[in-house]
Amino acid sequence: MSGQLKVALIGNPNTGKSTLFNDLTGLNQKVGNFPGVTVDKKTGFAKLMNGQNAEIIDLPGIYSLYAKSKDEQIAFEVLYDKKGKLRPDLVIVVADASNLKRNLLLYTQVADLNIPVILVLNMIDVANKNGIKIDVDKLSSRLGIRVIPVNARENKGVEELKLAIHNATKIATQTKTIEVEELAPALIDEISQNFSVNSPYEALQLAHQHENLSSLSTTESDHIESLEQKHSFHSSDSQAKETVARYNYINDLLFDCVHQDESAKGETISNKIDKVLTHRFFGLLIFVFILFLVFQSIFTFAEYPMGLIETGFLWIEQWLSGVLPAGVFTSLLIDGVVAGLSGVVIFIPQIVILFLFIAILEDTGYMARVTFMMDKLMRKVGLNGKSVVPLISGVACAVPAIMSTRTIENWKDRIITILVTPLMSCSARLPVYTLLIALVVPDNKLFGFLSLQGLTLLGMYLIGFFAAISAAWVMKKIVRSRERGYFIMELPIYRMPRWSHIGIQMYEKAKTFVTEAGKVIIAVSIILWVLSTYGPSAKMQAIDKKYEALLKAPNADAAHLEQEKSAEKLETSYAGILGRTIEPVIKPLGYDWKIGIALITSFAAREVFVGTMATIYSVEGGDGDLISVRQKLAQAKEPDTGLPVFTFATAFSLMIFYAFAMQCVSTIAIVYRETKSIKWPLIQLGYMTTLAYVASLIVYQVLK
Structure with missing residues (x-):
């Protein structure tokens, strides 16, 4: 040819x-x-x-x-x-x-x-x-x-x-x-x-x-x-x-x-291994232990490269502020684009490590065993074994996971799987979890080797899984169908992972995360910078005049006044007005108006939360206030009480909200395309938002 x-x-x-x-x-x-x-x-x-x-x-x-x-x-x-x-x-x-x-x-x-x-x-x-x-x-x-x-x-x-x-x-x-x-x-x-x-x-x-x-x-x-x-x-x-x-x-x-x-016939090595790894009791325990190792590794191995990336972005911000003249463009570039971008790139090591382990588990043949083991559990909550594939895929991203439900012939099983899959903690939630866990959970070791932070992260993923299972059980009672599903699967033999192919997968996933999430985050960061920098002109001019007068006073602390001016301008800006408007609704959850802005912008994509907080605190900070997003959130104080904004109760309430809320426009769009009806994405958005609000309210009120 x-x-x-x-x-x-x-x-x-x-x-x-x-x-x-x-x-x-x-x-x-x-x-x-x-x-x-x-x-x-x-x-x-x-x-x-x-x-x-x-x-x-x-x-x-x-x-x-x-x-x-x-x-x-x-x-x-x-x-x-x-x-x-x-x-x-x-x-x-x-x-x-x-x-x-x-x-x-x-x-x-x-x-x-x-x-x-x-x-x-x-x-x-x-x-x-x-x-x-x-x-x-x-x-x-x-x-x-x-x-x-x-x-x-x-x-x-x-x-x-x-x-x-x-x-x-x-x-x-x-x-x-x-x-x-x-x-x-x-x-x-x-x-x-x-x-x-x-x-x-x-x-x-x-x-x-x-x-x-x-x-x-x-x-x-x-x-x-x-x-x-x-x-x-x-x-x-x-x-x-x-x-x-x-x-x-x-x-x-x-x-x-x-x-x-x-003479070569006999029990294969794969069958011998399966007697242990797919055991009715020990098999599930081994799976949970493997998950813990994954999340422990996300914290342990990612810390050093994340530190390097953090230092690199601080250097870029410092360099840009040194070579560019003060003004609107410089503020947009440093406080909007660079601050928002840092909120994406810093989490690449954790995303890569997560996908590394997922690829290894798939490549060795173990992930197919997990699907097999979960079949009985799925049937008890009204699903079938084929629902496990989308649920497990949901740990990476809900969009392809929901698309993979096409292999489920039973209409009822497929609709329920589509509705509950976004409750699985996807990689977009990982930056939110790891940032908040690092803020409020000490890096202590239980028994000398069990990381508290790793256990907390494992807990967040298990919460998502059990929420999905529970929601499926409830929907089984509501959605009626006489069809019966079936599950047929051939288990591949165990093989050593192919590192070259795992490397290709990690590269593709990291590239997708940066290009897809990055585009959304930078766009949202620029819009947010505009909303956070500008407000009703009369009020903004009044603030400028107020601080001009204060700066002329003898012994005026210019740096402190500049920071107060930035904070007051942020509160008066269009973003501040938006945040203040929804604050009464989210205050019972432990959130202030700045977190409220992040909740709204996160509906574009969950990982936007980090970039939003980076942009808000960059705009609020004075000129030359170049510290990392993690330090900014750790140092954030309530203006009235002087207490930290991100307390133990607030951080866990926020993580629960992000675990349950449907904050992903792409997922809503794909549910509409798959079901060819606006009814199902609206039901999904409604029940997940209600669940997120009620669960976060309970968590905050109990922990505070």
Whole structure:
């Protein structure tokens, strides 16, 4: 093939497809959505021979072309839509070499679509270790295609795969796997005559899936429906016959090409480890202990790089104040942009450490076990095991977590999962938690090694989890449905983490955090600086005249008066007016009007809280008052009492508010897109805000 190829990667879940995608593309990849659908699409570019590039499309992991969810529908849509921008020239089917019988079902379906195919036998090392000997040449000859054995984790066989991609033909060479025409001869014949199809199997798939294909017009879909009725076509019966025929073909194929060394059989290491890690009682205890280690590490390992970043921003502020003339622009740059940006960048080490551990747990195969262990608990509160995936994903970000609920077929389970997932403490809450914990929780050790700060952070994440579970139990009683959900999952074997791929994930997550959160925070910081700097002109001028007179007095403390003037101007500004307006509502929670401003701006994104407080206290401080945001909050005093603003009771009330409140416009938007109704995001916003207010009120009144 010449020019830039389009290559689609397809395979069952847990076959190492994403690892192979990373091997082929490295950092040259991007994540977006499939056209018209909010399903994640990963694309990247692989460098082949002679300067040729191939665009690699990583399709969602599926077991079969027969779709049960939106993610699965995408696969056939991409392979079928000849006018689509993603239509591949070549399909690479990634199969687990140690479990070929199951994996080859998808291969036979893709092969019968008559698109050029390469079969990749991934995890060939595991197959060899288990005594499975695959005659690759014979398998290739029987299938009529290139078969490439690969160990994607160690990047073995990837260069051979690139060469095979480079030399691939535009013509499908694979042999037919089953006699598709026998399943519905008259219907397949009529669809083939009326529609542009590559093969009889594509015609059969149109009969099965025409209602879900966006590339078909309503008229075309209705035409296929009429043909089905004309020929008394029953989709489920046809699928059952097809599956039996395919497994008969696969059994014959494996009998000739694959041999099992009986002496190598026995209990696998993964099964032995699972007896401990998935134990009914000890398994959950081990999971909680692992979570504690993660949160302990977030405080311990992030402190030094955070200190360096903090010092760096103080130096930048000092340098800018030295080289720029005093004035509005300098104030905007230092007190608005730089102060707001520091509130993002300083937490990158903690975000990176969190995603490092999440990536390790996923890469080793442990996260799949957590999903398996939580299935029974999920069912007791009215959900099913598939709800665990979005809930655990919610620890990173609620937006992709809610999108992942598409795999839940049961409508009731899916709606409840969508409604409760934002209660899971996401990475956007991490900067708020760690900042407030560092302010009020001493860095003491229990028994010489248990960090109080780490335990508190673990507690905040567990509060979010139990709140989500409790809310789901309540909603189970309210939302009615007769559908029953099910949960089927194959546990991957335990593997050593691949540090290069974990590094790629950490880089991508940190970049996303800085670019996505950073854009919002800087925009909010600039708007906030304007609102905090300007106010009703008559009142602002009166303050200027008042302090001009005071500064002329003998023995006037210029520095102290300047600070008082800044504080009074902030209170009189538009931001101050806004904060004072809502203060009576939030005062019972222990919050002053400055925290009130942060609560409002945080509805853009929770992590804006830190940048908001940095901007407010920067504007309030006098010229040259360059200290870090953590020091500013620690030194903040109540003007009436002289007591610290951030007391133990206030800090914990604030953390509880952020744990429960729906302060994320992006999440509200994605819930609307997923449910196609404004009702559900409004219900979500209402119950979460009420829960946050009541819980924070109780916490403050008890602790104060």
